[in-house]
Each structure stands twice: as structure tokens, then as C-alpha cells.
Amino acid sequence: MATRQISLIVIHCSATPNGRWTQLADIDHWHRSAPRFFKRAAAARQRFNPDLTSIGYHWVIGLNGARFSGRHVDEVGAHAAQWNTHSIGICLIGTDRYTPDQWAALADQVAHLAKLYNVPLQFADIPRAGRGARGICGHRDLSPDGNGNGIVEPFEWLKTCPGFSVRDWLAGGMVPLDGHVLRPVAD
Numbered sequence: 001m002a003t004r005q006i007s008l009i010v011i012h013c014s015a016t017p018n019g020r021w022t023q024l025a026d027i028d029h030w031h032r033s034a035p036r037f038f039k040r041a042a043a044a045r046q047r048f049n050p051d052l053t054s055i056g057y058h059w060v061i062g063l064n065g066a067r068f069s070g071r072h073v074d075e076v077g078a079h080a081a082q083w084n085t086h087s088i089g090i091c092l093i094g095t096d097r098y099t100p101d102q103w104a105a106l107a108d109q110v111a112h113l114a115k116l117y118n119v120p121l122q123f124a125d126i127p128r129a130g131r132g133a134r135g136i137c138g139h140r141d142l143s144p145d146g147n148g149n150g151i152v153e154p155f156e157w158l159k160t161c162p163g164f165s166v167r168d169w170l171a172g173g174m175v176p177l178d179g180h181v182l183r184p185v186a187d
């Protein structure tokens with residue numbers, strides 16, 4: 001059980017070409033050299049995954065649906081500016097199309113974490129709920145609602161991450177979204 005309070009589960013993508021294998025160590029390396037570099041505290045590393053110096057996510061989901069842990073859930077992540085303190089970050093490898101195994105792992109992982117940390121399994125409506133928002137969202141949904149109309153619209157997205165609508169995914173029962181499924185290439 002986490003010692004910090006969790007109110008948001010934020011879904012990300014690695015922004016690497018869809019279907020390209022990417023290792024946890026690669027992501028760790030990118031975060032190490034990122035402009036807004038966020039180094040893990042020595043004590044946190046000693047406790048968990050000491051070889052990862054910088055990774056900002058708590059979980060990464062590979063193309064085959066394998067889940068890799070980055071930071072411990074008790075450790076504040078570095079994945080969503082202004083929202084790290086009370087959130088968990090999950091990263092899908094790819095940009096906007098994911099394998100059926102990734103979709104299945106994401107649904108399972110989000111449902112599991114939501115139950116474990118008492119986060120409602122619903123879209124976290126940031127413009128309406130503000131800092132008190134609880135639930136699940138995509139990184140792009142944390143962009144400021146520039147025109148204040150209560151919806152974070154595409155032109156307001158600071159990033160497109162994770163490349164699909166988490167709101168639609170939740171509303172549809174967490175099944176893979178049309179147009180975002182990567183089918184394995186036939187041999």
C-alpha cells in the first residue's frame with residue numbers, strides 16, 4: 001500500500017514509433033538527459049530499482065503486454081508537471097497505436113491500481129474538478145483549459161500524449177479504441 005495519497009492515474013506514451021521495441025533503460029536514459037531532468041533521490045533508488053537513475057514513470061507497458069516497474073508507487077514520479085505529487089504515471093510504448101496485449105495490460109493495470117489506491121475508475125475531469133480531480137486521465141488532459149470553456153480541446157494540448165482519448169476509452173468499457181490498435185505484422 002502506498003504511503004502517499006493517490007488521486008490520479010495518468011496514462012502516457014513513450015512517443016517512439018508504433019510497434020518499435022523500447023527498453024526501460026532507454027526511457028531511463030532519455031529522462032536523464034531531458035531538459036526538465038528529474039533525478040531520483042538516492043534513498044528511493046536504494047529502496048527500489050537502483051539501476052534506474054531518472055525514469056519518471058511508475059509503470060511501462062511493453063509491446064507484448066509485459067509490465068515493467070520504474071519508480072515505486074510510494075516515490076513521487078516525474079511525468080506530469082504540477083500533478084506528480086498525488087499521481088501514478090503509466091507509459092505505453094508507442095505513440096498512438098498499441099498492440100492488443102498492451103491494451104489488455106493497460107486495462108488490467110489501471111483497474112488494479114484504481115482499486116488498490118481507491119481512485120475512482122472514471123475520467124478525471126480536470127477543468128471541472130480542478131486540483132481536487134480524482135480518477136484516470138491522459139497526459140494531454142492535464143493541459144490548461146486555455147479558453148476556460150470547461151473542456152481541454154485539441155488546440156490546447158501541450159502534448160498529444162498518450163495519442164488517444166482516455167475519456168472515450170473509459171466510457172467504452174476500457175476496450176481497445178478503433179484506429180488505435182496495432183496488429184502484429186505477418187511473417
Ligand SMILES: [Zn+2]
Nearest residue numbers: 012013139161
Ligand atoms: Zn506523457
